[in-house]
Amino acid sequence: xxxxxxxxxxxxxxxxxxxxxxxxxxxxxxxxxxxxxxxxxxxxxxxxxxxxxxxxxxxxxxxxxxxxxxxxxxxxxxxxxxxxxxxxxxxxxxxxxxxxxxxxxxxxxxxxxxxxxxxxxxxxxxxxxxxxxxxxxxxxxxxxxxxxxxxxxxxxxxxxxxxxxxxxxxxxxxxxxxxxxxxxxxxxxxxxxxxxxxxxxxxxxxxxxxxxxxxxxxxxxxxxxxxxxxxxxxxxxxxxxxxxxxxxxxxxxxx
Amino acid sequence: xxxxxxxxxxxxxxxxxxxxxxxxxxxxxxxxxxxxxxxxxxxxxxxxxxxxxxxxxxxxxxxxxxxxxxxxxxxxxxxxxxxxxxxxxxxxxxxxxxxxxxxxxxxxxxxxxxxxxxxxxxxxxxxxxxxxxxxxxxxxxxxxxxxxxxxxxxxxxxxxxxxxxxxxxxxxxxxxxxxxxxxxxxxxxxxxxxxxxxxxxxxxxxxxxxxxxxxxxxxxxxxxxxxxxxxxxxxxxxxxxxxxxxxxxxxxxxxxxxxxxxxxxxxxxxxxxxxxxxxxxxxxxxxxxxxxxxxxxxxxxxxxxxxxxxxxxxxxxxxxxxxxxxxxxxxxxxxxxxxxxxxxxxxxxxxxxxxxxxxxxxxxxxxxxxxxxxxxxxxxxxxxxxxxxxxxxxxxxxxxxxxxxxxxxxxxxxxxxxxxxxxxxxxxxxxxxxxxxxxxxxxxxxxxxxxxxxxxxxxxxxxxxxxxxxxxxxxxxxxxxxxxxxxxxxxxxxxxxxxxxxxxxxxxxxxxxxxxxxxxxxxxxxxxxxxxxxxxxxxxxxxxxxxxxxxxxxxxxxxxxxxxxxxxxxxxxxxxxxxxxxxxxxxxxxxxxxxx
Numbered sequence: 001x002x003x004x005x006x007x008x009x010x011x012x013x014x015x016x017x018x019x020x021x022x023x024x025x026x027x028x029x030x031x032x033x034x035x036x037x038x039x040x041x042x043x044x045x046x047x048x049x050x051x052x053x054x055x056x057x058x059x060x061x062x063x064x065x066x067x068x069x070x071x072x073x074x075x076x077x078x079x080x081x082x083x084x085x086x087x088x089x090x091x092x093x094x095x096x097x098x099x100x101x102x103x104x105x106x107x108x109x110x111x112x113x114x115x116x117x118x119x120x121x122x123x124x125x126x127x128x129x130x131x132x133x134x135x136x137x138x139x140x141x142x143x144x145x146x147x148x149x150x151x152x153x154x155x156x157x158x159x160x161x162x163x164x165x166x167x168x169x170x171x172x173x174x175x176x177x178x179x180x181x182x183x184x185x186x187x188x189x190x191x192x193x194x195x196x197x198x199x200x201x202x203x204x205x206x207x208x209x210x211x212x213x214x215x216x217x218x219x220x221x222x223x224x225x226x227x228x229x230x231x232x233x234x235x236x237x238x239x240x241x242x243x244x245x246x247x248x249x250x251x252x253x254x255x
Numbered sequence: 256x257x258x259x260x261x262x263x264x265x266x267x268x269x270x271x272x273x274x275x276x277x278x279x280x281x282x283x284x285x286x287x288x289x290x291x292x293x294x295x296x297x298x299x300x301x302x303x304x305x306x307x308x309x310x311x312x313x314x315x316x317x318x319x320x321x322x323x324x325x326x327x328x329x330x331x332x333x334x335x336x337x338x339x340x341x342x343x344x345x346x347x348x349x350x351x352x353x354x355x356x357x358x359x360x361x362x363x364x365x366x367x368x369x370x371x372x373x374x375x376x377x378x379x380x381x382x383x384x385x386x387x388x389x390x391x392x393x394x395x396x397x398x399x400x401x402x403x404x405x406x407x408x409x410x411x412x413x414x415x416x417x418x419x420x421x422x423x424x425x426x427x428x429x430x431x432x433x434x435x436x437x438x439x440x441x442x443x444x445x446x447x448x449x450x451x452x453x454x455x456x457x458x459x460x461x462x463x464x465x466x467x468x469x470x471x472x473x474x475x476x477x478x479x480x481x482x483x484x485x486x487x488x489x490x491x492x493x494x495x496x497x498x499x500x501x502x503x504x505x506x507x508x509x510x511x512x513x514x515x516x517x518x519x520x521x522x523x524x525x526x527x528x529x530x531x532x533x534x535x536x537x538x539x540x541x542x543x544x545x546x547x548x549x550x551x552x553x554x555x556x557x558x559x560x561x562x563x564x565x566x567x568x569x570x571x572x573x574x575x576x577x578x579x580x581x582x583x584x585x586x587x588x589x590x591x592x593x594x595x596x597x598x599x600x601x602x603x604x605x606x607x608x609x610x611x612x613x614x615x616x617x618x619x620x621x622x623x624x625x626x627x628x629x630x631x632x633x634x635x636x637x638x639x640x641x642x643x644x645x646x647x648x649x650x651x652x653x654x655x656x657x658x659x660x661x662x663x664x665x666x667x668x669x670x671x672x673x674x675x676x677x678x679x680x681x682x683x684x685x686x687x688x689x690x691x692x693x694x695x696x697x698x699x700x701x702x703x704x705x706x707x708x709x710x711x712x713x714x715x716x717x718x719x720x721x722x723x724x725x726x727x728x729x730x731x732x733x734x735x736x737x738x739x740x741x742x743x744x745x746x747x748x749x750x751x752x753x754x755x756x757x758x759x760x761x762x763x764x765x766x767x768x769x770x771x772x773x774x775x776x777x778x779x780x781x782x783x784x785x786x787x788x789x790x791x792x793x794x795x796x797x798x799x800x801x802x803x804x805x806x807x808x809x810x811x812x813x814x815x816x817x818x819x820x821x822x823x824x825x826x827x828x829x830x831x832x833x834x835x836x837x838x839x840x841x842x843x844x845x846x847x848x849x850x851x
């Protein structure tokens with residue numbers, strides 16, 4: 001009887017084109033797995049996520065500065081481009097370092113890099129006041145660029161970097177913007193990832209990965225060799241590793 | 256029946272008897288004006304070929320290029336239209352004379368081979384009746400066959416030159432040099448056919464000898480030297496040899512040379528398609544000032560052009576848009592496409608997006624569009640790998656992003672051969688459909704095989720033997736270690752987030768060690784230094800002098816092109832890891848990057 005009711009509800013949701021909100025069915029229930037995933041490039045994290053990032057959904061990487069957000073993002077881009085697939089990186093404040101990308105294993109010829117305004121927009125001097133029109137303009141352009149890339153399709157991984165965007169500027173982004181982007185992404189064989197300081201855009205089927213730096217490993221002789229972070233799956237649907245921390249050690253600080 | 260038009264090269268002309276009124280020019284030899292003035296029309300063989308093609312097409316639509324100075328045509332069925340074979344030959348000779356090409360050899364025969372050999376050997380108009388080819392060819396010298404031996408190399412050179420020309424144009428557009436040199440034109444030797452000498456990135460550095468191709472209609476030219484050593488002097492003597500004995504000594508190549516000496520064809524005539532310009536223009540009754548009405552005009556021009564491209568199996572390599580403005584000025588735009596395209600919607604969108612970024616300064620009076628065609632794209636899809644997006648889609652996307660973000664703001668990143676911190680380059684984002692998907696990236700190699708730590712410089716020019724670590728130690732060069740693909744994914748690498756414009760900082764020092772870092776940016780307040788590593792001294796490009804701005808004062812201090820800094824990695828009390836540096840020339844401190 002409960003199974004019949006569940007099927008009826010799901011049929012109604014599908015009729016209303018709301019089936020994306022359905023809870024994915026896991027292997028243990030005896031039914032086919034309804035969710036497709038893409039590897040993050042970290043085996044432990046993939047295991048905790050049940051395969052990786054869900055396709056067709058927005059996921060998030062959040063955390064404070066120097067918590068390893070960029071390193072995790074680069075690992076995802078490296079895993080995607082190593083398979084020969086295409087990836088896009090919307091760099092809102094033009095802060096990514098190409099040598100770091102290459103050292104992380106990203107195939108640069110498979111990456112579409114969209115550079116936004118310079119970092120001065122995100123870090124204005126004191127004289128500019130609290131209101132930061134440059135940051136708002138840069139974020140708006142980055143969102144438009146993300147929308148264009150998602151609408152064009154063909155990319156396996158679309159990443160939007162808002163890691164250095166001011167929190168109050170992020171909170172001014174209307175929720176309808178994220179819903180519209182999510183609607184464009186639905187049904188595509190692609191994943192989208194947003195990095196930021198706070199959770200803002202996770203869609204129903206996406207995951208939120210919260211990072212926190214737990215220390216730095218000193219190689220000695222004054223050379224800082226790696227940073228150590230902890231990844232927690234903060235929010236996700238039916239992810240087996242919910243709440244279990246995953247240790248991220250980002251090696252070899254490159255110059 | 257076939258006819259052949261042949262213009263002898265100047266070296267042959269000087270040795271030949273030429274009528275007094277047709278004396279060749281001292282430099283270019285064979286081309287004179289029809290009015291008798293010894294004025295050369297051109298010097299290039301490509302132009303000779305095109306003129307010969309034009310002349311041949313006045314008689315027959317089925318025309319093939321045999322060599323750069325020889326064209327072949329099918330004249331079957333033209334008797335009722337033009338006349339008998341001799342009348343056709345005379346008409347061709349007269350047409351050549353009208354175009355200023357004097358003298359010209361014309362031969363009409365029942366086979367292509369006979370027509371080519373007769374045209375190469377005899378001046379004026381020569382006609383061989385069908386079936387008499389062997390008899391007419393018999394007194395010709397044996398070296399006449401070298402014309403045929405030369406045919407294949409010319410055909411292959413034409414195709415290679417076309418591909419190199421296309422690639423060369425692309426390289427020119429990218430600002431790269433491309434040099435293709437051909438050996439001077441000369442009569443080919445009997446034992447050694449003329450070889451092409453090509454120097455450039457697309458060709459081997461030294462000429463390669465031709466290799467016999469068993470599938471080629473032209474046999475191995477080396478056999479001709481052997482036949483000449485036997486004492487044979489004419490085609491008739493070669494044709495009279497017993498086929499069995501010839502085959503025993505020279506193999507099938509000997510038999511094929513004998514068939515050619517008898518005037519028998521070994522292949523079919525393949526007509527050359529007539530090249531047509533892909534151009535269209537439209538004069539507007541009223542000037543257009545906005546893009547939306549212009550899109551309808553572009554659609555009207557592009558639709559028939561793309562239909563013609565599709566019929567010819569061609570794609571657009573370059574789009575040239577010429578807008579005549581009401582001010583009588585011209586607004587020119589050229590779009591270099593990453594792949595051959597012929598979808599009118601895509602081409603129109605690309606043009607409109609380009610005009611959005613580079614609008615015309617005044618109203619548009621006339622629109623002209625021309626397309627540089629290139630062979631159509633052939634894509635082999637795979638059932639085992641995910642399909643990549645079409646180049647049309649990528650081009651449109653990049654054009655839209657460029658219009659949104661600005662010129663030079665989107666593309667593929669690329670490392671550069673420099674030690675300058677944060678140096679990089681942008682390349683066009685191009686999808687290579689046939690690129691091997693299983694190709695391992697550089698970073699998928701074991702981590703020990705790549706430069707580690709602060710020496711992970713792309714394209715560094717250090718000696719191969721050893722590399723110096725920041726701390727002064729040495730480690731073996733990466734190339735000395737075995738490179739083996741790793742099945743395991745890489746460990747994540749700590750990445751930098753660079754400030755393209757470094758943020759000025761106030762740094763308190765304890766001796767030479769920073770103990771506090773502050774900035775005037777609220778989002779980057781800084782704090783007390785909890786841990787520090789460094790300094791690493793780096794400098795470079797001090798020998799370069801930047802171009803002075805136009806409004807620079809003569810008394811202004813010279814600007815610096817290089818860098819000279821001491822870098823520190825610091826962990827601050829605000830929780831961030833930063834890379835700060837001191838400019839050693841000015842003594843000022845900056846925050847250069849964040850480790851994340």
